[in-house]
Structures are given as structure tokens and as C-alpha cells.
Amino acid sequence: MKREDYLSWDEYFMGIALLAAKRSKDPGTQVGACIVSPDNKILTMGYNGMPTGCHDDDMPWEREGDPLETKYLYVCHAEFNAILNNGGRSLKGATLYATLFPCNECAKAIIQSGIQKVIYMEDKYADTDAVVASKRMFDMVGITYEAYEVKHKKIVIEL
Numbered sequence: 001m002k003r004e005d006y007l008s009w010d011e012y013f014m015g016i017a018l019l020a021a022k023r024s025k026d027p028g029t030q031v032g033a034c035i036v037s038p039d040n041k042i043l044t045m046g047y048n049g050m051p052t053g054c055h056d057d058d059m060p061w062e063r064e065g066d067p068l069e070t071k072y073l074y075v076c077h078a079e080f081n082a083i084l085n086n087g088g089r090s091l092k093g094a095t096l097y098a099t100l101f102p103c104n105e106c107a108k109a110i111i112q113s114g115i116q117k118v119i120y121m122e123d124k125y126a127d128t129d130a131v132v133a134s135k136r137m138f139d140m141v142g143i144t145y146e147a148y149e150v151k152h153k154k155i156v157i158e159l
């Protein structure tokens, strides 16, 4: 008889997005993204981090202060990195699993890449202009977004 407590597709892909987030050096928020084809093949992944060659130890990670000394002007968002990491594969019709709702800048890239659906875990910046604008664009172009429904509270991986 087959196992019954196996991971659903959503749990599997969101689990991978959560694992990707663990690569982030951002002390504030760690975000992960996993993009999947319509036939459930993983196309690409990403997490938030500094651009390649901009060394983590030499870049600012502050949230406040002189804008040039905060992370915001430099860090690449997880969703953006996942799109850029596509390795030439088409993202048309794909689903993005993101641990945090995409901002307006990532929303533009999501739209242009042909992603059709967003499944997100957290929406803690829902009240910001960035996320309001993002939803406005998604609604306009027919990209659907839904909150990830947590069923397995814990996925244990022992190494």
C-alpha cells in the first residue's frame, strides 16, 4: 500500500522556496521563490541577495539611515533572481511559489516572463504601495494569486 503522508505538489514547491530562502544573508527578511512548469517540473529558483560580485560582507544590510547605506538600493529580490536564473527555459504559463508576496518591480518581471499564477506564503507588506500596485497589475493582466494553505506545519529534513 502506498504512503499517505507524502507531500502535495504545493507543499513540495513551497518547501523548496522555503529552503531557498535559507540561503539569504539578509538579517531582516529571507525570501525564497520556486518557479514551476504547468506539468510540475521545477524550472528555476531564487532567494534575495546581493548581485553577483557585490560581496555580502562589503554591502550594507541596514533597513534605515542614509539610503545609500541601506540594503534596498542593492539587493535583488528572490522572485527577480528566480526569473533571471531561468537558464533559457520559457516561463510561459508557469506558477511562482514565493514565501513573500511579490513587490511591484518583481510583478513587472513576472508579467513580462509569462508566469500565470502566484502562490505566496506571507503577505506582511500588503499595505505598502509596492504590493498594492503589484496586485493591481496582476488583476489587470489576469495573473491569479492565492495564499498557500498550510497543511503540514512541519517538514523535517535531517542531514
Ligand SMILES: Nc1ccn([C@H]2C[C@H](O)[C@@H](COP(=O)(O)O)O2)c(=O)n1
Residues within 6 Å of the ligand: 026, 028, 029, 030, 031, 047, 048, 049, 063, 071, 075, 076, 077, 078, 079, 100, 101, 102, 103, 106
Ligand atoms: N517580495 C519580496 C519582498 C522583499 N524581498 C527582499 C528584499 C529585502 O532583501 C528583504 C526585505 O527586507 P525587510 O524590509 O523586510 O527588512 O526581502 C524579496 O526578495 N521579495
Ligand SMILES: [Zn+2]
Residues within 6 Å of the ligand: 077, 078, 079, 080, 102, 103, 104, 105, 106, 107
Ligand atoms: Zn520584488
